Amino acid sequence: MHQGNQTTITQFLLLGLSNQAELQTLLFGLFLGVYLITMAGNGLIILAIGLDSYLHTPMYLFLANLSFADVSSISTSVPKMLTNIQTKSQSISYENCITQMYFSIVFVVLDNFLLGVMAYDRFVAICHPLHYTTIMQLKLCVLLTVIPWVLSNLVALTHTLLLVQLLFCDRNALPHFFCDLAPLLKLSCSDTMINELVLFVMGLSVITFPFALILFSYISIIKAVLRITSTEGKWKAFSTCGSHLIIILLFYGTIVGVYFFPSSIHTEDRDKIGAVLFTVVIPMVNPFIYSLRNKDMKAALRKLINRKCFSF
Template structure:
């Protein structure tokens, strides 16, 4: 990446999730189980949506994209962590660290944007039903997902290019189980003001913007629900939003807890715990949240499990 001989550090050392040998086997089994459930669960959701023509509507199109992101999000960190746990080799090369940080940032941003797009979809469906077919046409749905991908790819690449300008001359220990941007900036021997400025000017709005979109969308949704006179209509409208609200609460609650909320316990321990929540637990719960409360999804999954595909 053009760093030449400026950086004496060719690899970093990840502290991992636990340094106690008696806990490592427990954590290995726990994270391996959660990772496999995440892969199988989200893949099942994607296949159910693809093969059931009744689910070929905007809401499930976005759910399938979210499941794809959630299936790959933990894949950027968990396999490496599991391998390190068994081998005892917690080293990661400089290039490997940047690659892990790039894909982690890309997929985290993509989750953020997709949750906002899904909130907009629910807002139009409940608050402007007559406008829904036009606003959420197949072309518009694809465009929103493509824009989300393009923005997140550029945003993640921006931080990698700026990070590659820095000089790392030691120490090289990252107090985490993956390469995270903030700990890396703290290890740099050169000036990081440009990196920090980009975090404030670019990352801040890109992270806060989708959250505000979700917040405003649900304010209008709840106002629209209050105007529905039928109790059954209110219940149906609210139940359509419950799954998405659950995902939003889990994702943003753990992310805010990790980066914005002070804690009386070790900040490193707190960051690791919250990172596990939004990186491992939330993607694992996504299939259950979207299937257990949804009759159409449960029917489609049953058909997948019984090898019945519905294409008519």
């Protein structure tokens, strides 16, 4: 990266969620709490799945990957935000800003793919239970784990390579709490038409297939659930599916709102709220929705906690 030949900016200023000094302590406490809850919840899930051989199945492999992606996603933005509030400094270097943007794209896109993979896994388990082990063999599970990682990095690399070609002249104040692609494009003094076109086309392609797979899977699951004779069984299944779908719709709704609506109708506050939802709130909520309501996961966590308590 030949920064000197491309831009006169050596650092950006992250203006954060609010410029009101009296709100900074509140924001620090709130986001620190959310960060610690997210790290604890997802960390326990990864540990429980890794240490309990009973959970070494495709579903929990995908759950562990989702938890790792959530931990990584929130860690790309919140620690820097907390540091800036604590030190009363808004600066982030050009290189660190580009790096932060790269990894934020990687883990948001990875979440997107993993939600599709997990929906397909549940579809096979519920709609084709007798063929589950035949379909979800080790080779397919490895592919369904590796391909999202590869595609996520390719998407992030494409956007990063296009972004570093842009000029940043005199404006360096980023009205955001982390280096996100959309507000960075608005700061550039270069023509960003190609960047925005690639963002739209690639983003639409990346979102369409997983979302279509999720819709197909859950429609099939709901049809299968309706055939259950037990009212209690139906209610339990609909409760689980409903909570999954709420998180999925929230995730996709905020991403579409931030990245795919015309820039003319965007507002800074709406973009920041959307970014908080899919980079901070959803990583915190995912463990409770996907894992901590699961009977086997609860048993594994109790076993893990009891083991730790016994060792102490």
